[in-house]
Amino acid sequence: MGSHATLTVPTPERMGRLGRELAALLRPGDLVLLSGELGAGKTTLTRGLGEGLQVRGAVTSPTFVIARVHPSLVGGPALVHVDAYRLGGDLDEMEDLDLDVSLPESVVVVEWGEGKVERLSEDRLEVRIERAIGDTAGDDHDPRRVLLTGIGARWEDVELAKLA
Numbered sequence: 001m002g003s004h005a006t007l008t009v010p011t012p013e014r015m016g017r018l019g020r021e022l023a024a025l026l027r028p029g030d031l032v033l034l035s036g037e038l039g040a041g042k043t044t045l046t047r048g049l050g051e052g053l054q055v056r057g058a059v060t061s062p063t064f065v066i067a068r069v070h071p072s073l074v075g076g077p078a079l080v081h082v083d084a085y086r087l088g089g090d091l092d093e094m095e096d097l098d099l100d101v102s103l104p105e106s107v108v109v110v111e112w113g114e115g116k117v118e119r120l121s122e123d124r125l126e127v128r129i130e131r132a133i134g135d136t137a138g139d140d141h142d143p144r145r146v147l148l149t150g151i152g153a154r155w156e157d158v159e160l161a162k163l164a
Helices: 012-023 042-053
Strands: 004-009 031-035 067-070 078-083 106-111 124-131 144-151
Touching: 004 012, 012 042, 012 124, 012 144, 031 042, 042 078, 042 106, 042 124
Parallel strands: 031 106, 031 124, 078 106
Antiparallel strands: 004 144, 067 078, 124 144
């Protein structure tokens, strides 16, 4: 059924480090679905992924471009960072984004993708970031709870709990 882990991430710095640690588990063709409210730390996590994958360019929220490609500097997979917030019903539009990379050879990270990307791939890593202390909108330094769920055969043998 895949694997699960729940982590408490106390600081933005640790969130970035979690991204770097996750990057070590990722391989070309992986789909990572990020969810969490605005300001939860999705972009911070993705920035860490980009550092871990050693890709070019600063990872920022792709809100205005829908998708941004960060090519690898070391011959690894490119990081494709997608903001699905403004995409329509599902990600048939992914194919229309005219990305200059092959998705099967890239690591694709999608923010706001619930209900839109699930059928892109039977295998995906879902990363949900929540504020650890209630739902009150605190500051960016409140601890976060990060729920990692690997779905599909790709993630069956990946020990996400090792990231804790």
